[in-house]
Amino acid sequence: MTVVREITRQLPNERILYFGDISRCPYGEKDLETVRAYTIQVAEYLVAKDIKMLVIACNTATAAALEILRERLEIPVIGVIGPGARSAIQHSRNGKVLVLATSGTVKSNAYPDAIMRLNQNFEVTSQACPAFVPLVEELRYKDDIVTGIVIHQALKAHMHSDADTVILGCTHYPLLKESIRRYFEGRKAVIDSGYETAREVSSMLNYQKILRPPAGEVTHTILINGDSSRFKYILRDWLPELKYDMKEIELKV
Known part of the structure; x- marks a missing residue:
């Protein structure tokens, strides 16, 4: 969400589809093969929802899967x-x-x-x-x-x-x-x-000419794999101004 905060600050017109893998986090202490499998699965799930860019907002997931996803996907993929x-x-x-x-x-x-x-x-x-x-x-x-x-x-x-x-x-x-x-x-x-990643997102969207034009208030979508109750509390603390719709889903390897 620190990356989301920077993207929404620097690019207020963009709509974000955020996936929070609560049930399988933290990734940082897992082996890279496991993290790679999770990250590829999440990426494929998000691409099916017609995203125009994928931002891997996790360092461990970036290390594990960035190059593979850049080879597989037809949209820009940015890591942190x-x-x-x-x-x-x-x-x-x-x-x-x-x-x-x-x-x-x-x-x-x-x-x-x-x-x-x-x-x-x-x-x-x-x-x-x-x-x-x-x-x-x-x-x-x-x-x-x-x-x-x-x-x-x-x-x-x-x-x-x-x-x-x-x-x-x-x-x-x-x-x-x-x-x-x-x-x-x-x-x-x-x-x-996170700050530097948001700058790169901005540059890439501008270069690809796919920046979203101003179109009134923006509502983001947050998908939580697992229990969202604690995540809502964290969101209120970190991003109190964020307008979003949240839904719990179930995604398993």
């Missing part, structure tokens, strides 16, 4: 790793980057690979932060004391590292962006992949 990697290269002054991500994304080596394809002179360090997702999902990130403890335990080894740029390599982590920035005392640029 490439935009974040390019932004980190633009922001870094010394060529040293720290990636904070789930275990699955770290194991995939997706961010180091994406950065090294563009600039082999960069040095990339990755850190799995498994405690960050439940911190956000359970809305405990609003407690500064709890958040401070969790961030310190995860990042203390990097407090004084040479990396001058940090990539938030999970779409949950932007909710912790300011806390992470403060932890590093402003010495490191913090890259929000």
